[in-house]
Amino acid sequence: MSKYIYGIDFGTTNSALSIYDEEKKEIISTITVPSLLYFHQEYTANEATNYVVGTHAIAAYLSDGMKGRFIKSIKQILSRSSFIETRIHNKRYNASDLVALILKDLKAKADEIIGLDCQKAIIGRPVFFDDDSAQKDTLAQTRLTKAAKIAGFHEVRFQFEPIGAAFAYEKTIQKKEKVLVADLGGGTTDFTFLILDPANAGNKDRRSDMIASGGIYIGGDSFDSAFMWEKGTPYFGKNTQYEATPGKVLTVPISLFANICSWDKMNFFNGLRIQKDLENYYHYSKRDRKFKNLMTLIDNNLGYSIFQSIEKTKIELSDLQSSRFTYEHMEIEIDEQVTRTQYDAVIEKDIKKISVYLDEFMLKNNIKPEDIDSLFLTGGTSLVGGIQDLFKTKFPHIPVNSGDNFTSVAKGLAYSGYLFEEN
Template sequence: MKKFLYGIDFGTTNSALSIFDEEKKEILTTILIPSLIYFPFSHKSEGSLNYVVGEKAISAYLSDGMEGRFIKSVKQILSKSSFTETRIQNKRYTASDLVAIILKELKSRADEFIGQDCQKAIIGRPVFFDDDNTHKDTLAQNRLSKAAELAGFKNVRFQFEPIGAAFAYEKTLQQQEKVLVADLGGGTTDFTYLVLDPEKAGSVFRKNDLMATGGIYIGGDSFDSAFMWEKGTPYFGKNTEYEATPGKILTVPKSLFANIFTWDKMNFFNGNRIKKDIEDYYYFSGKDAKFKNLITLIDNNLGYSVFQSIEKTKIGLSDREVSRFSYSNMEIEIEEEITIVQYEAIIDKDIQKISSYLDDFMLKNNIKPEEIDSLFITGGTSMVRAIQHLFKSRFPLIKVNSGDNFTSVSKGLAYSGYLFEMHD
């Protein structure tokens, strides 16, 4: 039987699996799917799966009229101790159960490709799942380990995602370089500073080549949340006024919108809990049309489709000066022109946090810009213009390289087989 190893990048937005042939020492193919799960509103037959994963989840969700439960950004809940379980179709799902569904889908597709059951994998993880919080980080790591076990992996090692990205970049080098790697995903931004050498690729002893790692819990989802708060929530009644008592006009509490401006909260939003409050505000606002949009959004599980529109706006601004925030569904009508200047003002706080963290990271680890030979930037969020500008302005004399923004990490993880040869 042939020997294979899977490199798995379980991501907030997309997940990838690279199949590594351990005998030929090469990657055969890489499978990429959106990190999405859809549970149909009604489960029809006993023996069949009661969910749809990946790209098929989107079409199934839309064809079902956006009923059922649509789950995105599962990775974000791994570190949340407040999340213990959610009930879907009268069944209990823990964080590990949900992650395992995506890992199982990747494994199934890969196993079909190689024609055997591969139980050996190197799975990527961010440097910090939730900033520098040891308790949350341990919780997330344990949940991810359990998910891998549930998905059918018996022989697993974990590798920091930016190190995976670095090893993918190492394959393109002709000589030794000191490289600063930035992996900008949907949930986190991770940095690694290390020595890469094409002659050492695959070597067991890489510990001394790794000089610094760090990360911050900000990524593309943070940008989308900031956009939703500034530009989205006004269409759902954030500035609605109501008459609490005759003659006393107040604005509805901003706290009502805390569960709709971040996707991980909207994922598990319990509309019934605050439904009466929302209906009361709607009534006392004189049945304000925009506030009615909030009720429609919650009752019809429209969160994903709204965030899809936000994503399109963001992508449009990666190479244009103007994009449109456009959404039309169930009498919710949004049509607004967004300029790159407006967008960058919205995400500026998050960009500044990444910038400040990078300063601290370099200072703490005594990294001098003049000692860096090259930069390697990867991850879907690396395409945001403000991010590109951040690195080019910070390191004007250093070449900025990039690989495949969605598969670099999984390929590098697949090249990390040396982890199985190291002694604990």
């Protein structure tokens, strides 16, 4: 009977699982799903499940008229100590419970392919779940470990995601290279500098090939949040003024709009107190039309559809010089031309932070540009034009390579079976 290892890249935006056959020494299949959960609005106790995962979550959310509970970017809450649990249909879910639902879905699909209950997995993790916080980092991995066990994995190892990407790239090269790997996902940007050599691909211990690793808590979600802040919030009443007492004009708290720019906050931004505050601000603002959009957004769980429009604009601007940011639903109307120059200005601060961090990473680890034989970029955010420009400008004479931006990490993780050989 063949022995299998699952390489699992649990991502902020998408998740992937690669099935590695240890006897054939090859990957036999790779599965991908969007990292999305949807809990139906209507649910009875005798139903087997009240949720759906991935693309089915999107379909169910839309068919239910966007009325249920839609959750995106779950990975972001792993390191948040402020998140304890959420209630859905009178059931409590903590961070591990939510993550486990996606891992279970991936496992079920993979087990069906091999016809076995595989309990052995190598799960990817960012170099840092949260910037400069060992405590939050430990919390995130503890929660992820618990999620894996809930999902049915009893033999688990962890590997840094950029190292997984590097091992996938190693399968494509012909000679030894010193490679700087940049893994740019939805939540983090991770760097690893290491030696890759096809001759060593089967070695059980690759620790001596790892020269340096580091990361920063900025990714595609950061770009989307910045875009929502600059281009989206004006349509939802940012800077709305209200008059609670005669003659005293105040501005609605800016924190309301910060909360709709971040998915890990928007997912749980629907409490009774918030709803009451919104109603009061709306009343005292003399029923400001744009502020009403904010109430509609929150009351009707429209966040995902708004961020879909933002994502569409981001993707189009990776290839085009202009795009339209459009959204029309339940009296919310957005139609604005956005140029590549404008978009670059919106994400400039985050691009700068990545650039500064990379400089610090190289200086700290004594890596000079001339030490790097090649660059390997992976992750969906690596396709953003500003990111491409950053690396081409910083390393003009170093070839930039890329693999499958959505499966490279999972495949490389599946090649990391040596982790089970450690004492």
